[in-house]
Amino acid sequence: MALFPSSSRPRTLMEQLLARKIEAAAAAAAASASASAHELPGPSGGSRLRRTDSLDSTSSIGSLGSIVLGDDVCRCDDCLLGIVDLYVISSEAARIKPSGWRKIRNIVQWTPFFQTYKKQRYPWVQLAGHQGNFKAGPEQGTVLKKLCPKEEDCFQVLMKDVLRPYVPQYKGQVTSEDGELYLQLQDLLSDFYQPCVMDCKIGVRTYLEEELSKAKEKPKLRKDMYEKMIQIDPNAPTDEEHRAKGVTKPRYMVWRETISSTATLGFRIEGIKKSDGTSSKDFKTTKSREQIKKAFYEFIEGFSHALPRYLQRLRVIRATLECSDFFRSHEVIGSSLLFVHDRKHASAWLIDFAKTVQLPENHQINHFTTWKVGNREDGYLIGINNLIDIFDEMDAEIMAASTVSDSPVSTANTSSGSSSASMSPKRPTCEANEEMGDQQPVKSGTSHVLNIAPPEPSEGRAISYSDGDAGCGDHKSLKGRKEQN
Structure with a gap:
C-alpha cells in the first residue's frame, strides 16, 4: 500500500522526507520481525505487534507501516518534523514502556467536523498548529482544544483582563469519553457564514529561550533538517554543514525564522x-x-x-x-x-x-x-x-x-464613450x-x-x-x- 495516496497535489518536501523515513523504518522492522518473534509471541505463534501510546516517543515502528496519510493530514513543519523524530528510533527503544493502545493516526490525521449553527452547516478549519488537538465542543458555539496547563493558566488570567473581548472565551475543562482533558473555548467562526x-x-521568534537552550545542551546533526534547509535555500548551510550533510536543531530553529517575515516584520x-x-x-x-x-x-x-x-x-x-x-x-x-x-x-x-x-x-x-x-x-x-x-x-x-x-x-x-477603466x-x-x-x-x-x-x-x-x-x-x-x- 502506498504511504501517500495518489493525488494531483505534489508532495511537499516534508512529506517526501516523512515517507522515506517511515518506509526505511518499516523495512527495518520487517527484516527483524522473524528474529524477534520469540520475544513477542502472538496467538498463532507468530510475532505480535507491541501497542503503545501514540503520543509516546517509543511508539512501535512496526505499526508505522499501516499508516496511510491522506489529504486531511496535518502537514505543518512541526507535525511532520515531529513524526520523523518520533519514528527514527533505535530497536532498543522500541522494546520498552508498553502502554494502552491509541490509534497512531491521531498524531497526524485530522478529519473536519461539522456543527450546525442557525441551520447553517460549515466545516471548522484549523489553519495552523497541530490539527489533531481539536474536536467539536459539547455546546453550540464551542470547540475543544487538548489541554495544555500553561495555556489554561493564560486563559484564566485573560478572562479577568482587559484583553478578554479579544481572545476566545474560556469555558473551563472538559473530559472526553477516552479520558482526555480539553479546554472548552468559544468557536470564533460560529457567527460567520x-x-x-x-x-x-x-x-x-516562535520558540522560547528555554527551548533554544535545551536544544543546545546536546546538539546533534539532523539530516532531515539539512535537507529541508537546502530545499528552500541551497546556500543556507555552511561549508561544514554541507560536508556533514546535517544541521543542529538550534541552528535550524533560528534559520527557520529568517526565511519568512518573522525576523524582519x-x-x-x-x-x-x-x-x-x-x-x-x-x-x-x-x-x-x-x-x-x-x-x-x-x-x-x-x-x-x-x-x-x-x-x-x-x-x-x-x-x-x-x-x-x-x-x-x-x-x-x-x-x-x-x-x-x-x-x-x-x-x-x-x-x-x-x-x-x-x-x-x-x-x-x-x-x-x-x-x-x-x-x-x-x-x-x-x-x-x-x-x-x-x-x-x-x-x-x-x-x-x-x-x-x-x-x-x-x-x-x-461620458465620451471611452472604454478605459481603472486598473x-x-x-x-x-x-x-x-x-x-x-x-x-x-x-x-x-x-x-x-x-x-x-x-x-x-x-x-x-x-x-x-x-x-x-x-x-x-x-x-x-x-x-x-x-x-
Missing part, C-alpha cells in the same frame, strides 16, 4: 482559507513587504468592507495591549492573530497561548526592543505595528485608486461599523492611543463585550511604542 480565515503568527502568515474552501499554508518563504501585501490583497479580494474593519480592530487591540496587566507580565511566544470575515462581518482575535509564559519577578519587557538571548523580548508590538502599517498602506492605495476613478477626467472619458479596485462605501463602535484616534502625550467606546451588544455578532472590558481608561504607553502618524 462561509468565512475567510487567516492565521498570522505574531512576534520575532515581527509576524508571518501561517495559513489562509478562502470562502470557497480552498486553503494554503505555503507562506514559509513569504518574506518581503510586497509579498505580504499581495497575500493580504488576495485574502480580502471581493470583501472590500474587511480591510477598514481589520485596521480598526488592530488599532483597538494595540491600545488594549498597552494597558493590559497580562501583556505587561507575560512573554508572548507562538501566539497568533486570527482574522475572520464573511460577506457582512470582519474581526480578529488573539489565539494560541501554549508557549506564553509569565515573566520572572522583577523582569520587564516592552515587546518592542530587539531580541537578544536573555532579554526575553518577543517583538509582539513590532508585529502589530507592521500589520497596521501594511493595512494602512493598502487602505490608502485603494482610496487613491477610488479617487482617480471618480475624478472629472475619468467621468469625462466615460485598481474601487472600494464601495462600507456600512457603519457596528461591531467596532465609535473608536476615534486621539492624542495622549507623545503617542497615539484610541478612545474606545464599546457598542451595545448586537445579536448574531462574533464579538461580545462585557462592561469595562472594551476600554483601558487612563494608562501609560509602553516604552518603545512606535508612533503612528
Whole structure:
C-alpha cells in the first residue's frame, strides 16, 4: 500500500522526507520481525505487534507501516518534523514502556467536523498548529482544544483582563469519553457564514529561550533538517554543514525564522482559507513587504468592507495591549492573530497561548526592543505595528485608486464613450461599523492611543463585550511604542 495516496497535489518536501523515513523504518522492522518473534509471541505463534501510546516517543515502528496519510493530514513543519523524530528510533527503544493502545493516526490525521449553527452547516478549519488537538465542543458555539496547563493558566488570567473581548472565551475543562482533558473555548467562526480565515503568527521568534537552550545542551546533526534547509535555500548551510550533510536543531530553529517575515516584520502568515474552501499554508518563504501585501490583497479580494474593519480592530487591540496587566507580565511566544470575515462581518482575535509564559519577578519587557538571548523580548508590538502599517498602506492605495476613478477626467472619458477603466479596485462605501463602535484616534502625550467606546451588544455578532472590558481608561504607553502618524 502506498504511504501517500495518489493525488494531483505534489508532495511537499516534508512529506517526501516523512515517507522515506517511515518506509526505511518499516523495512527495518520487517527484516527483524522473524528474529524477534520469540520475544513477542502472538496467538498463532507468530510475532505480535507491541501497542503503545501514540503520543509516546517509543511508539512501535512496526505499526508505522499501516499508516496511510491522506489529504486531511496535518502537514505543518512541526507535525511532520515531529513524526520523523518520533519514528527514527533505535530497536532498543522500541522494546520498552508498553502502554494502552491509541490509534497512531491521531498524531497526524485530522478529519473536519461539522456543527450546525442557525441551520447553517460549515466545516471548522484549523489553519495552523497541530490539527489533531481539536474536536467539536459539547455546546453550540464551542470547540475543544487538548489541554495544555500553561495555556489554561493564560486563559484564566485573560478572562479577568482587559484583553478578554479579544481572545476566545474560556469555558473551563472538559473530559472526553477516552479520558482526555480539553479546554472548552468559544468557536470564533460560529457567527460567520462561509468565512475567510487567516492565521498570522505574531512576534520575532516562535520558540522560547528555554527551548533554544535545551536544544543546545546536546546538539546533534539532523539530516532531515539539512535537507529541508537546502530545499528552500541551497546556500543556507555552511561549508561544514554541507560536508556533514546535517544541521543542529538550534541552528535550524533560528534559520527557520529568517526565511519568512518573522525576523524582519515581527509576524508571518501561517495559513489562509478562502470562502470557497480552498486553503494554503505555503507562506514559509513569504518574506518581503510586497509579498505580504499581495497575500493580504488576495485574502480580502471581493470583501472590500474587511480591510477598514481589520485596521480598526488592530488599532483597538494595540491600545488594549498597552494597558493590559497580562501583556505587561507575560512573554508572548507562538501566539497568533486570527482574522475572520464573511460577506457582512470582519474581526480578529488573539489565539494560541501554549508557549506564553509569565515573566520572572522583577523582569520587564516592552515587546518592542530587539531580541537578544536573555532579554526575553518577543517583538509582539513590532508585529502589530507592521500589520497596521501594511493595512494602512493598502487602505490608502485603494482610496487613491477610488479617487482617480471618480475624478472629472475619468467621468469625462466615460461620458465620451471611452472604454478605459481603472486598473485598481474601487472600494464601495462600507456600512457603519457596528461591531467596532465609535473608536476615534486621539492624542495622549507623545503617542497615539484610541478612545474606545464599546457598542451595545448586537445579536448574531462574533464579538461580545462585557462592561469595562472594551476600554483601558487612563494608562501609560509602553516604552518603545512606535508612533503612528
